[in-house]
Amino acid sequence: MIEEMISGSAGLYTLGEAAKYARMHPITLVRWFKGDNYCKRVIPLEETKIISFLDFVQALAIRNLRVHYKISLQDIRDAVDRASEEHGITHPFACKHTTFLFEKKIWILPEGKPLTQISGRGHGQIGFTQIIENFYKDISFDSDTGLAVAYKAFERTYATGSHKIVMNPKLRFGEPILDDSGYTPEALFEAAKTEGSIESAARNYGVTDDQVRICIDYYDYLSAAAN
Secondary structure (H helix, E strand, O other): OHHHHHHOOOOEEEHHHHHHHHOOOHHHHHHHHHOOOOOOOOOOOOOOOEEEHHHHHHHHHHHHHHHHHOOOHHHHHHHHHHHHHHHOOOOHHHEOOOEEEEOOEEEEOOOOOOOEEOOOOOOOOEOOOOOEOOOHHHEEEOOOOOEEEEEEEEEEEEOOEEEEEEEOOOOHHHOOEEOOOOOOHHHHHHHHHHHOOHHHHHHHHOOOHHHHHHHHHHHHHHHOOOO
């Protein structure tokens, strides 16, 4: 099922594009997907230069595990490999209510099976303790498959209301878009530069000033130091 979802999805990114959208250093992302002399690969990569939307979501999850929970790459690598080899789940961090974090260990809940530890020492034991699901507040999931289908990349609230930048593999090939207009942030960002003002760009594209403003803010956000 997961393979069918990937092949039917238009969300494909180069490692450079994925690193930009994830606000990560490209070398870090390359190491996670391909490995190098300093680090074994963490996520298996079928194509040498292209990743899917589900791979991108997994990279976001791994960054979250590393930055906010200080989980080692070895434990994350073990979890990804065991999820695939022992439970047949190839994108464990892109599935809703499937992976969990408890006491700095990663657990998996395969359909029809008990909760099982898949990282670190003691992996394979069955868990009955209360667990805490992590990371997924900005991810939307398919109600049938449980797989990630969209990512809220950025959100800002202005005087006129709230606007979002989203990534959906079925819209514009997974490129970030301004969700209430259909324009890409790049288009409105470049328009503001070309026109010389937010107001002129908004008038020419038939959007509000704040819709242009969030695109500028988003590009400032992307250009900030990556985690």
